[in-house]
Amino acid sequence: MTKRVVITRLLCTLLCALALLFPAHAFAQTEELSWDQLFRTQIGEWKNTIVAQDPQFGEWKNAEMEVQTLGANQHQWLISLSLGNKQVGYMVVGEVASVEKQKKFVLLEYGLGEYILFDDAFAPREVAAEPVYDGFASHWLVTLPQAKQVVDAKTGERYLSSTRPDDSIMCTLQEQDLATAGQKLLASRIIRPDETDPFDNISWFTPLVLSETEVPPSQLTWDELWQRKSDQMTLAVRLYHAEVLSPYSIASLHLWNDQKSYIGVWDDGLRFLPYAYANKVGKIHIQ
Known part of the structure; x- marks a missing residue:
């Protein structure tokens, strides 16, 4: 009788442990699937x-x-x-x-x-x-x-061994700068439908250099940019502690819910980035 009691207790203990283990595992798996879905x-x-x-x-x-x-x-x-x-x-x-x-x-x-x-x-x-x-x-x-x-990351170009990344700019953006879950694209405007080389017209270069020594021009607001009729606009960006100069021809504009705005540029295809980010890293020049 004593042996049966001991065995029964051990069996109950084992069954309880299994009952506790599998629901937890199943819950974790369900939670993971829910995130993925x-x-x-x-x-x-x-x-x-x-x-x-x-x-x-x-x-x-x-x-x-x-x-x-x-x-x-x-x-x-x-x-x-x-x-x-x-x-x-x-x-x-x-x-x-x-x-x-x-x-x-x-x-x-x-x-x-x-x-x-x-x-x-x-x-x-x-x-x-x-x-x-x-x-x-x-x-x-x-x-x-x-x-x-x-x-x-786009071209595979290797920069000089002395080139060092800047502190991340993208991670400084706030939720209000970015399209979030459930939001939709409400309007788009195509400025240049064909890919253009910004070096075909380098009038953007002089203001960019002058802004290093003079008071930089105020950046366009989103409404001003949206209403401009010119199809000759360039976003000039300095990267890696100003060692790399990257100009981009502005191609399109996108407006999402709650005035979340993205600027599209030509860069071996179209790239759309938050306008708040573009304002932090570059200057827009209108020819």
Whole structure:
């Protein structure tokens, strides 16, 4: 009798332990699936609203999406869109704490064309290459035996060994600067439908140089930019502690819910970034 009691108690203990273990595991798995479903639903909604409002994104309509994580613990994801064997664009999505202290998905950047950010075709071959996203300054940071090297995330260009990244500008943006979950693209304006080389007209260069020694001109407000009729506008950006000068021809403007604005530039395809970010890193020149 005593042996049966002992065995029964051991069996009960084991069953209780299993009962406690499996529900917890099932809950964790359900929670993870819910996050993944929420994420994929949101990027699908953003994809659809961009297609609906901007005819330039027609190829996105039937494109398949592939998700990859950018860096460790950065809460950023690259979504590449492909149609058949052809890349047709990308999105960069982040996760930030909202005013309600809840995590929210935000749209950091999106682009149209064959050449996406962090494309494997341009990735450095070194094993220790970390993808770092920061708008125009996005790069791979390659660890070499004697130093670190910056490799451009769009073109694969290797900068000088002395080149050092700036402190992240993109991470300083607030929730009110970015399209968030549930928001839609409301209006778009195409300024230059064809890709243009900003070096075809370098009138933007002199004001940029003068602004280093004189009081820089006030930046255009979004309303002023939207109403300008010129199709000759350039966004000139200084990167990596002003060692790299990157001019971009302005191509399109996008307006989302709650006045969330994005500026589109030509850069081997179209790149849309928050106007609040563009104001921090560059100056707009109108020819």
